[in-house]
Amino acid sequence: EDQVTQSPEALRLQEGESSSLNCSYTVSGLRGLFWYRQDPGKGPEFLFTLYSAGEEKEKERLKATLTKKESFLHITAPKPEDSATYLCAVQANYNTDKLIFGTGTRLQVFP
Amino acid sequence: SQTIHQWPATLVQPVGSPLSLECTVEGTSNPNLYWYRQAAGRGLQLLFYSVGIGQISSEVPQNLSASRPQDRQFILSSKKLLLSDSGFYLCAWKRLAGVDEQFFGPGTRLTVL
Secondary structure, eight states: OOEEEEEOSEEEEETTOOEEEEEEEEOSSEEEEEEEEEOTTSOOEEEEEEOSTTOEEEETTEEEEEOSSEEEEEEOSOOGGGOEEEEEEEEETTOSSOEEEOOOEEEEEEO | OOEEEEEOSEEEEOTTOOEEEEEEEESOSSOEEEEEEEOTTSOOEEEEEEEETTEEEESSOSSOEEEEEETTEEEEEESSOOGGGOEEEEEEEEOSSSOOOOEEOOOEEEEEO
16 A cells, blocks of 8 residues: 655754654655645645655755655754645656645744 | 635534535646645545546545536535534645646635534
8 A cells, every 4th residue: 555654743943953854655656756845724835846766856945855765855954934844745656646645744943 | 827726715514514615726727636635633635636627536435526617616515514524625736747746725624513
């Protein structure tokens, strides 16, 4: 069964304290892996798509990387405005549209 | 640019009442459209998706149904709500081809009492 597991469930960081969020997945064939940011009470905001192992994408203080079994979202020198829930999702080769989501990592950055 | 709207933003309904949630997309043609539900402590669950007018695929058998009466309109309905239907309902769209990213609307918070 296709599955996505995110860890940790929650993460508290001091402003400027870099860290990484993990997304491990099991699918029969990966078409793409997606990272989203979700603020409380709002819809997810698209961040990155990764397609193959070794691929990296960057946006401001965020960098996403992909291996054959997991993806990391690295947050460098976070600011309080980076506080949000970060969601990971995978799309399997055999299904062109269905995204399988993890339960997310809730990040809190304190000044 | 593309914009996705959901209406209403919040809804409180009694058990057994009907439901109609609406999603509209602007600035694109022939999008793929999706309905997801997000329950507390759980990942987003795909409920329905549509690749064109009148074409609906159901992912999870349940008390809900979906319709696509126009190219950029997607509706989620129920004849009789259950307590378990409470949750955060999200509509998403994707270009028909070329990219795989799905873009989400602002969501509807449904509470069934």
